[in-house]
Amino acid sequence: MKMCRAVLILLAAGVALIAVGSLAPQSFAQNTDTILHAKQVLGLEGVKHNTTGTLTIDKGTLEFSKGDLKADVPAASITEVLMGADTQRTLGGTVGTLTMFAPYGSGRFLSLFRTKIDTLSITYVDASGGVHGAVFTMPHGKVVAAKTALLAQGAKTSVPMGPGTSSQPLPSSKPQERNP
């Protein structure tokens, strides 16, 4: 009888271990993030300013890609991650700028239509210790997941994520995370 109990306990323990093992990769997968239509405002080596592409945070690396163009930053080399919120013209680019000169103030009127965006700013160090910085913008609501994924994969920040953290400007207790 005692033997049966011991076998049952061992079996239960084994099942629990297998369950934990199968859950572990899932939790890692939750800490990855892919953001389409992210804009690299500036900072990544080899990427032009204001390039729109895909930002992927996976396998300990932040990767920005557009077609064949790729730029990687190891998450462990990131020394600061801060997020913020901003707005941009709904009608952007050169066309958006040219609308300013549209007659009867219609361009001014169009400028009032703005879209909310999130900003993600990072600083990181290269192999020789040189400090780099990069700024990204992305569709509204994406930045919290991006920062969470970066922190989970080894990035550091002076403003840790707390419950209810959002990309909205925060009160003065956390002055760094706000609009650019």
Added chain:
Amino acid sequence: MNIKGTARLGAFSFVALLLLGSASGSAQDSVHPKIKASAIQILMVGSNEVDLPLPFQVALYENVIEQVQKTKKFEHVYRDGDRAAADAPGLVILRTNVFGFKRGSEEERQVTTVAGATQIKVHCQFTDKSGKSLLEQDVTGNVRFIGGNLRATYDFAKKVSQIVVKNFS
């Protein structure tokens, strides 16, 4: 006749004064020889007085590095923290301190044209390795009409590159 003569004399004097002014200006330029340096290390932008948001800090730093590299005045442009800079001969160090920051609004600029300007005032100091000041200047970066707030950092960086071109050989 008298009036015409006086007018001519006045015009002549004005032109002569202008020429004299430009001549003395060029003489002043020749008094200050260009600083010789083969490498520059650009330190991360700091501020003792202003709470500068990180995107602006990063944009100032990265834009200055990019614009100084474009001048091709230095064989090496080192970043803050780069260990290789310690052994670089003829190194100058650029320290920047933001002492004024007015956050504008792109929306206001577009709607009103006259309001919503963003302005960043930065004290720039070029020193040698020992910390001896070689050149100091205050530079203002603005964005007044078209562009996002971060464009003020580009304007600032362009002005720093002009200082480099003017003062370094």
